[in-house]
Amino acid sequence: MKKSLLRAAITTALTVAFAVPAFANPFSDVPSNHWAYKAVNDLQKAGIVEGYNGKFDGSKNMTRYEMAQIVAKAMTKAQTDDQKGTVDKLSKEFAVELMNLGVKVDGLEKKVDNMVKVSGDARVRYFDTDNSDANDAGSITDYRARVSFDGKINDNMKFNARLSSGNADAEGASKGINLDTANVTFKTYALENTVGRQDIKLGSGYIMDAQMNGLASKVGGLKVFGGNATQNFSTTKDANQVETVYGAEYAMNLGGAKITADYLNNADTDEEIYGANISGKIMNGVTATAEYFKNNDLDADSKAYGVKLNKLGLSATYRDVEAGGLTAYSALNNNHFNEAMNEGGFKGMEYQLDRELAKNTVLTVKHQDFEKQDGAELAGRTSAVVNVKF
Incomplete structure (x- = not known):
């Protein structure tokens, strides 16, 4: 008609x-x-x-x-x-x-609640260092596109699946489509359980922000998990090395501040890492963060202190990470800039700008000015990321 x-x-x-x-x-x-x-x-x-x-x-x-x-x-x-x-x-x-x-x-x-919901994001990243050596990747551009499907199976069960292109170098061909997550969430008494391939993030993502095949359970502010996790960076030829990990996080709000206590155990290396992260408003429009983590087996400490001007989207963070303090699952670790940051530890400033270019489109520019714990200079690292959500 x-x-x-x-x-x-x-x-x-x-x-x-x-x-x-x-x-x-x-x-x-x-x-x-x-x-x-x-x-x-x-x-x-x-x-x-x-x-x-x-x-x-x-x-x-x-x-x-x-x-x-x-x-x-x-x-x-x-x-x-x-x-x-x-x-x-x-x-x-x-x-x-x-x-x-x-x-x-x-x-x-x-x-509508019973309908499968489709969402996703697309990202383009640019990395650059002040110089290129055996520990640096020089200048690299990569991209990633992901599509998520979320649906309700019944009143007590829901599912999630996400397809991802992976981090494909712009200079080369696409690496193909991967099933990034595929899991089912269900309730058992007071527990909310998720089984399958899923995202696991602890605190700010410093000790872990990766995917895991396993089981995670939540009750109140407590989350426990265990399974096989995919590393963000591996020193072996296999860039997607998998290890068995388990851990826990307890999150709470106290006087306007958000506090998380985190624990991660790598069963393959028998390493234990624990610590805490706190963030909160210290004055109008200004947020402060602090975190501390310790690798109990290597006796390596990691500390960070930062401040963010929310209206401007500007933040500055000082990091002090001893050798062995950075895990392969950390949000700081990636396959572009890694070895120099892991060898001997590092310390220095990290600056970041987050700016909304348009609705659902965000630009993030970050510069890391680190040096090794022994004072040896490291190449400055700059990255720019445009992320679009739909």
Whole structure:
């Protein structure tokens, strides 16, 4: 059906349900001998249609948004079974537009809740160092695209799956599509359990921000997990080396500050890392962070102190990481700049700018000015990332 005929069709469909006594012609462009005259008149008197500057404009194309407005008004008028039946059919057809209008439709929320939701992100990154040597990657550009699918299986169970291109170098061919996550979440008494391949992030991501095949359970502010995790960086030829890990995190809010206590155990190397992260507002528009972690087996400490000007999106962080203090699962670790940061530890400043370029589009620029713990100079590292979410 052409959109230009939609007005006439809908007035005919609604007129039986919302017939009211007719009075003078409300629209100058609908003559009394027109086949839809009574329908248009009845709907105007019922307050369902208003027209345009004294005209009905029946030949004008109608947008779905305009149609949803008519349906929304009709929903408030429906009283009889016939009226409710007519409106129910229309509300299902224009469900999305009605939701955008903030109109509640009986059963619509449940229907939408049961639908598979699709979201994703695309990222382009640029890395550069002041110089290139055996421990540095020089200048590299890579990209990644991901699409997530989230759905409800029943009232007690839901699923997640995410496809990812991986970090593909812009200079080469794509590495193909990977099943980045695939898991099911279900409730057992007070526990929320997720089994399968999933994201695991502890605190700020310093000791772990990676994917794991295993089981994670949450109750209140406590999260425990165990399984096989994929490293963000490996010193072996296998860049995706997998190790067995387990750990826990307890998160809480205290006086406006967010505090997390974290524990990570690498069963393959028998290393234990524990520590805490705290962040909170110290004055209007200014947030401070502090974190401390310790590799218990290597007796290596890691400390960081930072401040962020939220309105400007600017942050500065001082890091002091002893040799062995940085894990292969850390958000700081990646396959571009890694060996120089791991050999002998590092310390120095990290500066970051986060700027929203447009809706759902964020630019992040970061510069790391580190040196080794023995004072040896490291090449400065700069990265720029544009991330788009949809």
